[in-house]
Amino acid sequence: MAEKKTPRKRRNTGGTATAEEITEAAAESQEQGPTTQEGAAPTGEAKEDFQALQRRREATALDVARDFPDKYRLAGEMEGCPDARKLELLERLVKTREFDARMRRLFRQGRFEGTFYSQIGQEACDVVIAFQLKKTDFVGPSHRDLGASVGKGIPLRALAAQVYNRVDSPDGGRYTACHYWHPEYWVMQPSTSIMMNWIAATGAAFGFKMLKKDNVAVAFGGDGATAHGDFHEGCNFAGVHGLPIVYVIQNNLWAESLPLSLTTAVRDLSHRADAYGFPGITIDGNDVVAVWNATRTALDRARGGEGPTLIEMKTYRWFGHSDIDPADYRSEDEVEQWMERDPLPRYVAWLRESEVLDEETLEDMRARVRKEVEQAVEFAEASARPEPDAFLSDVFVHEYPGFDVRAGR
Amino acid sequence: MSVAAITYIDAINRTLHEEMARDETTFLIGEDTGIYGGVFKATRGLLEAFGPERVIDSPISESLIAGMTVGAAMVGCRPLPEIQFADFISPAFDQIVQQLARYRWRTDGTYAMPVTIRCPWGGGVGGGVFHSQSNEAWFMNVPGLVMVAPSTVRDAAGLLRAAIRSDDPVLYWEHKKLYRSIKDEIADGEEIVTEIGRAHVAREGRHVTAVTFGYLLHLTLKAAETLSADGIEVEVIDLRTLLPLDTPTVLESVSKTGRAVIVHEAPKTGGIGGEIAAVLAEQCFWELDAPIRRLTGFNTSFPAAKAMEDHYMPGVEEIERALRETAET
Numbered sequence: 197m198a199e200k201k202t203p204r205k206r207r208n209t210g211g212t213a214t215a216e217e218i219t220e221a222a223a224e225s226q227e228q229g230p231t232t233q234e235g236a237a238p239t240g241e242a243k244e245d246f247q248a249l250q251r252r253r254e255a256t257a258l259d260v261a262r263d264f265p266d267k268y269r270l271a272g273e274m275e276g277c278p279d280a281r282k283l284e285l286l287e288r289l290v291k292t293r294e295f296d297a298r299m300r301r302l303f304r305q306g307r308f309e310g311t312f313y314s315q316i317g318q319e320a321c322d323v324v325i326a327f328q329l330k331k332t333d334f335v336g337p338s339h340r341d342l343g344a345s346v347g348k349g350i351p352l353r354a355l356a357a358q359v360y361n362r363v364d365s366p367d368g369g370r371y372t373a374c375h376y377w378h379p380e381y382w383v384m385q386p387s388t389s390i391m392m393n394w395i396a397a398t399g400a401a402f403g404f405k406m407l408k409k410d411n412v413a414v415a416f417g418g419d420g421a422t423a424h425g426d427f428h429e430g431c432n433f434a435g436v437h438g439l440p441i442v443y444v445i446q447n448n449l450w451a452e453s454l455p456l457s458l459t460t461a462v463r464d465l466s467h468r469a470d471a472y473g474f475p476g477i478t479i480d481g482n483d484v485v486a487v488w489n490a491t492r493t494a495l496d497r498a499r500g501g502e503g504p505t506l507i508e509m510k511t512y513r514w515f516g517h518s519d520i521d522p523a524d525y526r527s528e529d530e531v532e533q534w535m536e537r538d539p540l541p542r543y544v545a546w547l548r549e550s551e552v553l554d555e556e557t558l559e560d561m562r563a564r565v566r567k568e569v570e571q572a573v574e575f576a577e578a579s580a581r582p583e584p585d586a587f588l589s590d591v592f593v594h595e596y597p598g599f600d601v602r603a604g605r
Numbered sequence: 606m607s608v609a610a611i612t613y614i615d616a617i618n619r620t621l622h623e624e625m626a627r628d629e630t631t632f633l634i635g636e637d638t639g640i641y642g643g644v645f646k647a648t649r650g651l652l653e654a655f656g657p658e659r660v661i662d663s664p665i666s667e668s669l670i671a672g673m674t675v676g677a678a679m680v681g682c683r684p685l686p687e688i689q690f691a692d693f694i695s696p697a698f699d700q701i702v703q704q705l706a707r708y709r710w711r712t713d714g715t716y717a718m719p720v721t722i723r724c725p726w727g728g729g730v731g732g733g734v735f736h737s738q739s740n741e742a743w744f745m746n747v748p749g750l751v752m753v754a755p756s757t758v759r760d761a762a763g764l765l766r767a768a769i770r771s772d773d774p775v776l777y778w779e780h781k782k783l784y785r786s787i788k789d790e791i792a793d794g795e796e797i798v799t800e801i802g803r804a805h806v807a808r809e810g811r812h813v814t815a816v817t818f819g820y821l822l823h824l825t826l827k828a829a830e831t832l833s834a835d836g837i838e839v840e841v842i843d844l845r846t847l848l849p850l851d852t853p854t855v856l857e858s859v860s861k862t863g864r865a866v867i868v869h870e871a872p873k874t875g876g877i878g879g880e881i882a883a884v885l886a887e888q889c890f891w892e893l894d895a896p897i898r899r900l901t902g903f904n905t906s907f908p909a910a911k912a913m914e915d916h917y918m919p920g921v922e923e924i925e926r927a928l929r930e931t932a933e934t
Binding site for chain 1: 715
């Protein structure tokens, strides 16, 4: 039986460093190239050039009202989406991006341990569908799905505390940073081992069906993940049983350093759905209007008992696999081209042309979001570091006579 | 209330029926478990009783069978997956070890994972390497996982019921050789619950302790009977729970006898016997009167031909000899 736990002890009681204390000037001088974990960050002059480029791109990413080539203008209408919802959705997208960019800077400043998995460029793929879910619908995200959490409405402060591995993280700092989840919002904990979430979300969809609950599940994976056996085992089972699930593949062309051509000989990953007897569709994952319409249809299908849908969203991550990956396996041209297809300016322009959004509303929204991001950072930085032995609980529910969690010490 | 002797596999089947009737959040999923009633017939009649919504004939997808239980448990189900042969559990290893067993810990105690995975295991059935292994040691180093292995008919029922009602993930190791070779009485409607985590002293003695489980418990008891005639009283411990091991019971017994022989089917290297021996060496070294001994399978894979299989499995005479030598050291 799923057991809900009441949050314990540890609450943020205010603390030492605040975000304001870290001026951007100081931040610049503090920036340091991490030296551990996957990949190797550039050093020396190359490092300066690299970091300057990163900062330029972040600044571009944050300019969500910027111009872009006409060929990327959005067309059509978002079915069943009132104007107020369109703006609310924009706010979630902006929030995801602002949070991401802020965390990248804080990571370079050494404000938290580990690494950071930037999602910038891919936000539409998970924010838009998560935004449409009921709170009790199930989300099985991957490690890059910040937007699934923001889209579903998890407060930024909880996400920031998760990045910082502090006591106010939903897992109290014991799990893995940037693996966002929240029990109240039914976003499960992503597993670093690829595609476990795919199978778990399939199981949740099975559970909803068996227990006759009016809920759906959404699972996220990348292009690389479609090569994993669990992709097949999950889709196949969901097809056989007509489970209420939407499978989203974010095809960003690179599985860490692996180009798509070495993942698969298939052109459109949605073709794989043919093997499972349910619809597969490939869309521009950077087109918010298209993503809205496709995911809305798929969610309606799932909720209506018509079974799964596989949606391939073509998209791109602007930065490395993690923030210590210089992503030098890709050409700069490729990155620049995809930056022109940024989902946020395209959606902003569409909203303006539709006369849903004016400049003042956008500026208010950005100011509101930035404030919330800063408050989240302050919250995380003020949140206590976990006690060194706080990980020694909850191995089991029950007690066993021969089990001693400290036996090895 | 009628009392009839039933087999080990009947005890499993009956308990599954009873527990699935008792808790409608339970469901069964496995290969050939529904229409066919299981390759050993452990799940016969369940599809008819509970329907295809709760008794799932899975595709050949062990990772799915084990891994889908995590999401299902999160939304309120109590899953009862079956791995057709314990030897086929390796594709499910990632899901069991990294996800199911750790999910409670990972989420800081937010979720329980009330999942019972049944695994038919063990040699002596002429099955060759993919149908005979004793591969429980693969999981010994996994925090958060519980493993039980009933050796008797009543424990087959009692441990299964306890596992299904437990909120921790349990690997339930059912020995194929015992399915139809032993019988015992269980009254209709008798709800046996065997406490998980507690070993059972199957025979009391004062000269040497034998620690074992599964089919080999029965051979060990036979050997003990023979030795008793020669004045050697063997205390036989049926582990019942393999993880977390009931070290207090083993320590208490060996502290009394001063001698220990551990008997299991799996290869010696890295087997459960090594863990038990280490605990004894750490915690009751000064009570020991003789070296700890392990009598196990060979450090090979499990052979097929009858003569080879018979040689691979520790036999009554070998167990008797090991106990006698240790008792007389």
